[in-house]
Amino acid sequence: MADQGAADPGNNNNNKPEASEGTIIKVTVKTPKDKEEIAIAEDASVTQFKEEISRRFKAKQDQLVLIFAGKILKDGDSLSQHGIKDGLTVHLVIKTAHKAADGGSTSASSSTSTQAGSTSTSNPGTNPSTTTGSTGSAPPPTQTPNILSKHLSLFEKSGLGMGSANFMELQQQMQRQLMSNPEMLSQIMENPLVQNMMSNPDLMRQMIMANPQMQQLMERNPEISHMLNNPELMRQTMELARNPAMMQEMMRNQDRALSNLESIPGGYNALRRMYTDIQEPMFSAAREQVSVRNTSLHSYSESGAQPSRTENREPLPNPWGPPTSSNPSESGGGSTGSSSTTAGTTPSVSNPLGINPGSLGNGMFNSPGMQSLLQQISENPQLMQNMLSAPYMRSMMQSLAQNPELASQVLMNNPLFAGNQQLQEQFRAQLPIFLQQMQNPEALSVMTNPRAMQALMQIQQGLQTLQTEAPGLMPSLMPGGIPGIPTGGAMPTENPASSPSSAGTNIAQQQLMHQMLQMFAGGGGGGGSTQTPEVRFQSQLDQLNAMGFINREANLQALIATGGDINAAIERLLGSQPS
Amino acid sequence: LAISRVKVPRNFRLLEELEEGQKGEGDGTVSWGLEDDEDMTLTRWTGMIIGPARTNYENRIYSLKVECGPRYPETAPTVRFVTKISMNGINNSNGTVDSRSIPILAKWQNSYTIKIVLQELRRLMMSKENMKLPQPPEGQTYST
Numbered sequence A: 001m002a003d004q005g006a007a008d009p010g011n012n013n014n015n016k017p018e019a020s021e022g023t024i025i026k027v028t029v030k031t032p033k034d035k036e037e038i039a040i041a042e043d044a045s046v047t048q049f050k051e052e053i054s055r056r057f058k059a060k061q062d063q064l065v066l067i068f069a070g071k072i073l074k075d076g077d078s079l080s081q082h083g084i085k086d087g088l089t090v091h092l093v094i095k096t097a098h099k100a101a102d103g104g105s106t107s108a109s110s111s112t113s114t115q116a117g118s119t120s121t122s123n124p125g126t127n128p129s130t131t132t133g134s135t136g137s138a139p140p141p142t143q144t145p146n147i148l149s150k151h152l153s154l155f156e157k158s159g160l161g162m163g164s165a166n167f168m169e170l171q172q173q174m175q176r177q178l179m180s181n182p183e184m185l186s187q188i189m190e191n192p193l194v195q196n197m198m199s200n201p202d203l204m205r206q207m208i209m210a211n212p213q214m215q216q217l218m219e220r221n222p223e224i225s226h227m228l229n230n231p232e233l234m235r236q237t238m239e240l241a242r243n244p245a246m247m248q249e250m251m252r253n254q255d256r257a258l259s260n261l262e263s264i265p266g267g268y269n270a271l272r273r274m275y276t277d278i279q280e281p282m283f284s285a286a287r288e289q290v291s292v293r294n295t296s297l298h299s300y301s302e303s304g305a306q307p308s309r310t311e312n313r314e315p316l317p318n319p320w321g322p323p324t325s326s327n328p329s330e331s332g333g334g335s336t337g338s339s340s341t342t343a344g345t346t347p348s349v350s351n352p353l354g355i356n357p358g359s360l361g362n363g364m365f366n367s368p369g370m371q372s373l374l375q376q377i378s379e380n381p382q383l384m385q386n387m388l389s390a391p392y393m394r395s396m397m398q399s400l401a402q403n404p405e406l407a408s409q410v411l412m413n414n415p416l417f418a419g420n421q422q423l424q425e426q427f428r429a430q431l432p433i434f435l436q437q438m439q440n441p442e443a444l445s446v447m448t449n450p451r452a453m454q455a456l457m458q459i460q461q462g463l464q465t466l467q468t469e470a471p472g473l474m475p476s477l478m479p480g481g482i483p484g485i486p487t488g489g490a491m492p493t494e495n496p497a498s499s500p501s502s503a504g505t506n507i508a509q510q511q512l513m514h515q516m517l518q519m520f521a522g523g524g525g526g527g528g529s530t531q532t533p534e535v536r537f538q539s540q541l542d543q544l545n546a547m548g549f550i551n552r553e554a555n556l557q558a559l560i561a562t563g564g565d566i567n568a569a570i571e572r573l574l575g576s577q578p579s
Numbered sequence B: 001l002a003i004s005r006v007k008v009p010r011n012f013r014l015l016e017e018l019e020e021g022q023k024g025e026g027d028g029t030v031s032w033g034l035e036d037d038e039d040m041t042l043t044r045w046t047g048m049i050i051g052p053a054r055t056n057y058e059n060r061i062y063s064l065k066v067e068c069g070p071r072y073p074e075t076a077p078t079v080r081f082v083t084k085i086s087m088n089g090i091n092n093s094n095g096t097v098d099s100r101s102i103p104i105l106a107k108w109q110n111s112y113t114i115k116i117v118l119q120e121l122r123r124l125m126m127s128k129e130n131m132k133l134p135q136p137p138e139g140q141t142y143s144t
Helices: A046-057 A110-118 A150-161 A166-180 A182-190 A192-198 A201-210 A212-220 A222-229 A231-242 A244-263 A267-288 A296-304 A368-379 A381-389 A391-402 A404-413 A421-439 A441-448 A450-469 A473-480 A484-490 A494-504 A506-521 A538-547 A552-562 A566-576 B010-023 B114-125
Strands: A024-030 A035-041 A064-068 A089-094 B030-034 B044-050 B061-067 B078-081
Touching: A024 A046, A035 A046, A046 A064, A046 A089, A064 B030, A089 B044, A450 A552, A538 A552, A538 A566, A552 A566, B010 B030, B010 B114, B030 B114, B044 B114, B061 B114
Parallel strands: A024 A089
Antiparallel strands: A024 A035, A064 A089, B030 B044, B044 B061, B061 B078
16 A cells, blocks of 8 residues: 555555645545545646545445536546535435436435325415315216316315216216217307306306305305405316316326326225215205306306315306207107207207207207107116206207297297198297296106196096097196196107107197197196097007007007007007017 | 515626526436526526426427526516427417416516526426427427
8 A cells, every 4th residue: 555656645545646746635425325535636637536435435436426516527638627625425326227226315205295295386275185185075976077176186086986877877978978079078168158157267166156055065164265265276176177288287197187086095084985975965966056147158157066065066168058059859759849948958858949969960869869868768767857857958948938039939940840831830939938938847747747647648638538438528628727847757769759750740749839838837736638648659569560560459559558658558569469 | 575675786686696607506307507608697597497207398408598687586587498399388480488377477576586497397297288289309399
């Protein structure tokens, strides 16, 4: 060691400074794990320094990266160039296959704070892991175009996973359709009314607060009211609502956050709890809300909308927005003469208006999908009820009521009326009353009450029988009106089938319609149709005949029972008499 | 706001931070110093962050530029990555750090320091949403 060459007086430890006059300084070299004090000449070069270091740290020179005061020391530099003096510290990184200064030390709680810190800029303190559920949950459909609340998106998933009644699925479908049809969505969005509403945070807040259930919810979850009161957040949410792309973005973020949440032990339960605690009340709250304006979207947004709340629920822009769609397909077919309006829901079972998913088109009603849907609906009265109570349905009806023009347009499109001026006229006259009726909660509840509907149907049947037996009696019944409509609901599938036939029995139908309208306007009573079942089901009877069911009586009975649904009638026939 | 304290003049503060940077206080995972030793205004600083282990930033050394304006420390410094990085809150094309997305920059307090900023950025690298982000090849820098 003494003379390893360049015997320098100042030669310390393992150091070979080149310049003999270099003062030796002690520099601390620090790695995240380690710390060494290295003596080196003041004017040494970085390379020399590294040599020393590599010896001490047992690493190769080219693995070493030295950092001082935020700068990387390059081999060609000298220590003094960087101002490295005695007693100062230089950071060392030894690059191994997978080393890199282990940063564990900094900020211990990184993982937890992660969520808070890193996530979405715009997340004012929403902490996904809060079990108390900072916000209400979004009820059914995940894909609500209008995500007003980031928080809620958390619940989206939970909502989606849990508890979809048929109705929910329906809604989801609708929403999906809506989502997949950006044009429609943007149309709806562009509706100035919608925009107005959305751009008014106060208004939104009021709407939300007005709902007693919401208030309850707010009481239980103060965060919700915070959110509501945070204008920034509301504005953001509304912007989001306006901007589908943003929304999707948000949804993705939320989904991610949510899935993160799920992976936390116990997280899934928390989610579930949140859903039950919050989503349910929200959903029912939504349903109860009555729209205050025309646009169904509007009302819909109320329900879902607490901006912070339900992302999903948020305004499902009513795909069948009044102005846009109107493609009524007749639901009641001839017999019920239900005119269809553009109300949203698909199954128009009990919906005399033949509310139809106008959004996507004509004749949708006649599609096989519809048919099965209708059947499904008829089998599931609850579903019907759900549907009818859907906020947008209500608003639909309201808007129709308020807008006779629109309603008449809608109705006029109904193929039933197509070739029939007279009928149209009649109907038009009846329209206001008709619409009013739809507004009548009584009527609505009648429609949603399966038993009531059944009763009505029975009455109708009775009247029909009466007609057959005592045709003379009928005319006197006419003024009395017939609630053919509600009953019509029970015979959904009749429509497509019977429509063609109804076309054939035009005049009778007109009368029927007329009556029905009156009936309905009168608040409904028992009713039947003016035509005899035979007449009504003429074409069905023919078909049955052709199929080989020659027992006309039985056929007729079956048809009456099933309301003109050939398939159902056949089943009935087969059930009663093995043919 | 912060507790009422004596307001330390800017230069004193920065000199303190300079000294601290040179002494290598801390855990060795961040480093900072004047960009130019002759800079009398103590405005331009360089910083270095060593990518935390078990993230996609591991094994990398990120170089940054920190600018402490005339109103520092009352106002937050502006921070910019020199080494290319993919991270939330960092502009992809020029490496500027979005003050609104980094919590301590957004809610700056005059007791914060450059060191704290660097450490915070490093901490954010370990966040779930950042740690797995695919990173550009090592050694690339932004053109500005």
